[in-house]
Amino acid sequence: MVVVVDEHRRAFPCAYFIIQHERTECVGEALAYLKHLVPNWNPTTIITDKADEDINACRAVFPNVLMILCEFHAKKHGSDGCGLVRME
DSSP states (O other): OEEEEOTTOOEEEEEOOOOSSOOHHHHHHHHHHHHHHSTTOOOSEEEEOSOHHHHHHHHHHSTTOEEEEOHHHHHHHOOOSSSOOOOO
16 A cells, blocks of 8 residues: 655555565566656655565665655564664
8 A cells, every 4th residue: 555645744545556476576566657657756755664575666666765664663673762773
């Protein structure tokens, strides 16, 4: 699911995609298709879980985006005490 947040910090689901395999190529293809549909869409931040496939696909399609780990997964994987988890 892709959710966008407007200038008033309201979140709206804008796209759902179902993929057969959660691989970087499959996730990347879905994101690239969404970007094709909305060519001027250039997110500044993406929040994700710690799945390498999602992270790598997001970075491939949106190379300058800031990747943030969602709060639930940050707590699950541990943080640096400031609420930040290094995503390599």
